[in-house]
Amino acid sequence: MTEASTVARAAEHLELEITRSQSEGLAAGAHNHAHFQVFLSHQPLSFATTVLLACALCIHSMLEGVALGAQLTMESTQHIMLAIAAHKGLAAYALGASIVESKASTTKFWTVVAMFAAATPLGIAIGYATSTVGHGSAGSAMSALASGTFLYVALNEVIPKELEHPDGHRVLKVGALLLGFGLMSLLALWA
DSSP states (O other): OOHHHHHHHHHHHHHHHHHHHHHHHHHTTOOOOSTTOOOSOOOOOOHHHHHHHHHHHHHHHHHHHHHHHTOOSHHHHHHHHHHHHHHHHHHHHHHHHHHHHTTOOHHHHHHHHHHHHHHHHHHHHHHHHHHHHHTTHHHHHHHHHHHHHHHHHIIIIIHHHHHHSSSSOHHHHHHHHHHHHHHHHHHHHHO
8 A cells, every 4th residue: 555545545534534523413413504613522631541642652753763773874764864853743742732631740741751752762772773683674664663653643642632622723633634644745755
């Protein structure tokens, strides 16, 4: 499956979820004037949900690091680094916002942040160590795993939460999401 078809399937899934959300709201008696009105109430995250998100992001970050550390050429290293840099800040922001929203203690906050910060460097060390054994094939496999974990976290944790938030910017968020998918697809074509 190509990255373009993966993006297309993700967009179709998102559209189906939006349609399902609308129909559930109308069936419940909601009065709908906007196409993307939110029908779900926004509830604060529990710390357990935040830990689940943190674990998924840490695994994803470590796999990204493995993919980066396993690269054998400077060009491929730069491409992976660019891909990581393109979204690492957004992942950190999403995690930080989740921690704050869960009202975690200062100790829990810094523990989760330290784990997330250490995940990519740890992955780089593992990737570097395995690259000498696998002759570069480990880099491709780890890139695929890192991409898959990123899509999983985005599609199952981050995107639904953002689209459920009752701030009235759902159409803008869907547009930004599709723009982001498009830009990442262009980056993949360039790399």
